[in-house]
Amino acid sequence: MKERGLQVLLVEDNAGDARLLREMFDKEIPGSFELTHLLRMSEAVTHLAKGGVDIVLLDMGLPDEHGLDTVRRAHTAAPSVPLIVLTGLDDEALAAEAMKEGAQDYLIKGQIESRALPRALRHAIERHRMQTETDLIRTQQMQFKDEFLSHVSHELRSPLTAIYQFVTILQDRLAGELNPQQQEYLEIVRRNVNQLQSMIDDLLEVTRVQAGKLTIALECTSLSDAITYTVNTLQGAATAKGITLSSDIERRLPSVYADPTRIRQILIILVDNAIKFTAANGAVKVQAHLSEQDPNFLVLEVSDSGCGISPQMTERIFERLFRVSDSPLAGRQGLGLGLYISKELVMRQGGQIWVKSVPGQGTVFSVTLPIFSLSNLIAPALQKETRTETPISLVVTKVGSRTGQLSDAVRAEHSHGVRDLLQRCLHSDLDVLLPKMGFTGAAELFFIVAIADGIGGEALTKRIREQLGSDEHVLQAGLTVSTSYRLLDAVKRNGCESMEDFVTKVTTTIQDLMNEEISSRTVSDGY
């Protein structure tokens, strides 16, 4: 079988340069190279689209394309075909740039040695082939690893569930009385189940990060609540190690615009790590205050008096699977995923995370989170409405349960659906459905600021009542829904000095009305 010659596409508008190259190819063994010569980029793109080209020799100054754009276009037209650029003596820097854009090599015109040319071509092809192969293997390996991790963590859950179920059955004396030693040992089992459970959760979380499936639900939420929760949750673990765990939260701290579950998750990871790397009699402290650099952010700090981190390691500590190699304090180290997950979570919520540490003295992890701003949410809609007597109203939808208390599980499952329905009821971009304001208890509250011209809160309220009142999911879930509206008749645009003043007044009034709703609900529902 006769081997097919290498299909070379030469794109060169200078007849002299093209002839020189052609003469060099002619000296090679007949049939080893088959040269196609074109003059323009557009012709080259058409030719490449047909396929069959093994390598492209590309001049970077063509009549219909110039410089790096020639490389980009050729590369886009045929990403799998290796490319060598032809360049002048004074253009070596440009040629180096071309290699970043995907060219395999460059040849300087006038300095091409005829014997070196075929070798350069073959090497470029070979290099390109190896690179493609490596990329493919890497992608496949990553994909395989993610699928494997996801599968393994799911499979681990079932036996873990059984262990957890039967340990708690024994602990709850559902299979008879226990002596104190048995109780103690079962508590150890349960603690280890806990640990295993959080490792599996971390593994799953990482596969979600990799697949871009991390869910974040932003709402107006309290950072100090999350800190209190975390300190309470981990107080036992700290005390058991002889470590003082405390918090110091600046008074009257504004709410953040973030996912409360994710903030707790980040805090647990940071505080848990701090406890892990601090020796007995040490201290771990959680602080929160307004950012001095940017008033739109809060800063959260977790500091410890632990072993510290060396400067080389602080650079790598947020990497996936990074673990401190030989700390005597760490005990069981876990998987090395916590900080990686934290960083992803912080960044996805618009914040930043960094670490400062002095070996032997301690470490401070800092996280910034954006402050919740009601005026930022409603200002765009207010600015769109140009009439001076715009009627603004606050529409409130309360979702409760027919059985009295709305449990967290049911709430979590249905509030998303109700929110979707409300969003569909909105009339225009002049109605703003506010994010979840972070209440718990007997009812979930949804707030809509309606700046609708001529329609106003009344029509919107009517529409919501119709929609939610006839929704099958809402009815089946045994939810009670009530919707009402309040007119902000005291705030008029023409009574305000400026747009800014108007936005501030509307924001303050709405905030007051919402606070009223929340406190009246708390009193009347008795929870």
Added chain:
Amino acid sequence: MGTKKILIVDDDPDMRLALHVRLKANNYELIFASDGITSIAEARKHMPDLIILDLGLPAGDGFRVLELLKANDSLSLIPVIVVSARDRNTSMDRALKAGAKAFLQKPVHNTELLSVIRQVLGERNQTPAAVHDLGSV
């Protein structure tokens, strides 16, 4: 009001036994099925007040079971709580859309399970038997 009857559908015998012990201690009457087809037959036969349903099942998975229940007039009113090891992010919406009242991910905390059961059954003010739970970490 008599004892409430719960049908537990799970192919893992350990899980069935664990739920049996836990729920019996809370005064529920229990029936079991380990695959999709049997679960429909058992539901028809016993008309339970509630079904606790796993998703990964032989002979018709949990979603198929939900579908069959909804298509049957007398069974469509029985509330279903899905308890599964599958990812909440990917399976919860689908289960709720298919008609489940709630989705709980394994391992389910005992307090959460009991409170959701009571809520779905419309029972109030009932103290559960002593409960130990997994920590929140």
